[in-house]
Amino acid sequence: MRRRNFLQLASAALSGCVLPSFARADQTAKPFRFAHLTDIHVQPELSAADGFRKCLAAVNALDVKPEVIVTGGDMVMDVFAHNRNRADKLFALYSDVSKGETDIPFYPCIGNHDVFGWSHRQDVKPEDAAFGKGLVCEKLSLEKTYYAFDQGGWRFYILDDIQMAPDNRYQAYIDEEQLDWLTKDLEAKPAETPALVVSHIPIYTVTTFDKGREDDLAYRVGYSAMCRDAPKLGALFGKHNVKLALSGHHHQLERIEYNGVTYICGGAVCGSWWRGPYRGMQEGFGLVDLNPDGTFAYKYVDYGWNAVT
Template sequence: MKTQIKRRKLLQALGLGAIGASAFPWACTGPGTSENKEKVPILRFAYLTDMHIEPGIGAEEGVKKCIDHILSKEKPVDFFVNGGDLIMDALGKNEEETEAQWAVWRSIRTAYPDLKFFHCIGNHDVWGKTPHEEKFPGKAWVMREHGLERPYYTFESKGWHFIVLDSTHQKEDGTWYTAKLDTAQRAWLEKTLQNIPADKPVLIISHIPILGATPFLDGDNAQTGDWIVPGAWMHIDAKSLINLFHQHPNVKVCISGHIHLVESLLYQNVHYHCCGAVSGNWWNDEPYEMTHKGYGLFELFEDGSHTFEYVEYDKKA
């Protein structure tokens, strides 16, 4: 497709590596990924991001259809990861409206009581345009729903170390929001990476992309004659984080959502995958920028390699 060729040439010129964006299921390839079909993954998980649940728009049925699609596969997953923006929006909603959205999620969880979920917080999960909480502004409600003590954390599974970050923070002027790590979280991340054995591969989850090409392409970002990427679309501390990851070669993969588009980008030996949305075009039947409703499937290998496939579960003919 002509537009995809132009995008690829642009990224090569910028030295950003390779992007893959398609409305069809695909798997990443390239240095550091597994291309040996005889390899056996030690871990498989499903990545569901940007579900944007609320009553009355078919979201509950859609999410259940997505989960059923995953459960129907011959190869089971070890767990599920929610990449954020689980509910449609709490930023501009009152308590009653926000409760109605979370009630739909609780109904879904009741239908699948045995599923293991790890949660990342998205910007739309935060309650209130002017959050009040002193410690984690606006995030007390979503943390309570997910059983989190803080909005960033770490866990291990089958030889891989996972780090879940909190991307969304108030701007310096007190308005909401920009993509970055606050000072405390940055210090925690540095210490966490130092304490992980150098031979243990690391996968990092953030709702907003740390680094990506899709933020350049989502909307008319060149209308001024320059590329303008909002700080709410990609981490403004990307360069600093990239330098940190460079000090820890066991950081292999960073995955995100937020943009509702699919891409894979390789930079400085780290794979950055942005996954399309479970809600697609916010539960409209038409795809969003050629990207249909879907979820990510990740296979992780003992040698630190991985595969990523974007699976469309509800593509219309």
């Protein structure tokens, strides 16, 4: 027994009770646990809903149950390029499984596949309230696609880095209005409070590059694969005690330590879009334990799904 614990126990024995301050100290030291479920891509095909159920069952059964689930985007497969009928079905399926299988509250982050109609405009007009991010906000009761909250002594920032690009495509960056909000909120946060950010497309990444460019002596990462404003965001994080940046999108497990921030791309619940592991990466989710002093532990959990083909 360590000397400090012995002295506390001896003191408790003398007073005839366990010291309340001792009990309080232990509770404060307990990490805040949450699960990061990214790239679920739920769909009626390939038993994806059963896979999502199995994932949530694994989350529920953990020795220490997570207090919240934060998604990493691409909750459905997919509404970017499909019509309204299909979009309604996918969101209904997502809602059924996420609400039916666990009582853990969800904090959603949106991905490119959750944005409605940007590349399929035959039956939806840009002035329709559901177009783009309107539908996911309506379905998940979100006021905005970016927001912040406090848990476990940390401030969480759920960001939306999916922006419209020419030719009905998308690219990754934080738009001006969101950046202004984020900057002001970080400035208002107590400096000692650690923070983490969650985005769908990684702020920094090295696990993707444009294919077919091996001969042009350049390693190129497209702006649909990594935030084009990464240096600006990284500098902002460094000023405001942001310790962790979680993402998805690449269905790969990647960890980058850069200028005091840990950037983790957290695999994928669906692996290779429910067709098996993706480039050797098993279907899984992230388990994060946050300590109030700004340290944390991250673990990727393979929940044992076998693709149905």
